[in-house]
């Protein structure tokens with residue numbers, strides 16, 4: 229059985245004091261919640277402190293991005309996967325639609341980040357998802373397939389034995405327009421099929437998260453879908469009560 233994973237993507241929010249406060253609320257609220265795996269992804273500058281604050285808790289730390297080029301060198305402004313591991317990160321988000329759209333990250337750059345993370349022993353959370361225009365044009369499957377196959381081509385299917393996929397329709401991110409559970413299930417089952425066609429065992433064990441306006445009010449229904457193995461939570465991960473409620477919803481569904 230796949231254990232559900234709930235990951236909070238804080239994006240570029242908060243101060244050091246607010247981060248500490250948020251973590252405190254999450255740790256207190258999720259104490260003894262072992263049925264689901266829990267993760268927070270703060271901004272880079274708060275990672276060390278977050279990892280220290282979460283030591284001994286059930287909540288892991290991840291990063292929001294990583295350098296795909298190298299583990300060290302002349303890459304001004306970048307942070308390597310080795311550094312993230314050193315800071316206590318277990319996961320890293322790669323290919324978030326904000327990175328793809330605002331910073332022009334290509335499929336091949338995302339694949340390089342995926343590879344660099346694994347080289348340092350960090351589990352990549354690969355984000356895929358279609359824009360509103362692609363959705364309306366009926367191109368959802370073609371888009372997520374292209375995004376996923378670019379990574380298959382670069383790293384091979386075996387690399388997905390220690391990876392997570394997050395399906396995040398761009399039209400649902402930060403808009404309040406959550407995908408219906410049926411839509412998420414349909415696309416996520418398709419993503420699993422693409423993996424399983426290359427390796428049945430990896431396809432069966434791979435976790436596929438849903439992201440895009442997950443809230444306490446819709447989390448349980450989304451998580452009850454057979455191919456929704458948890459969530460990547462943006463806005464609702466910034467309020468500890470909401471995030472805890474979402475974590476609890478994941479812990480209740482099997």
Ligand code: PGA
Pocket residue numbers: 237396400401402403404439440441442460461462463464
């Ligand atoms: P949201 O963001 O929950 O605020 O829609 C999700 C994400 O971008 O990962």
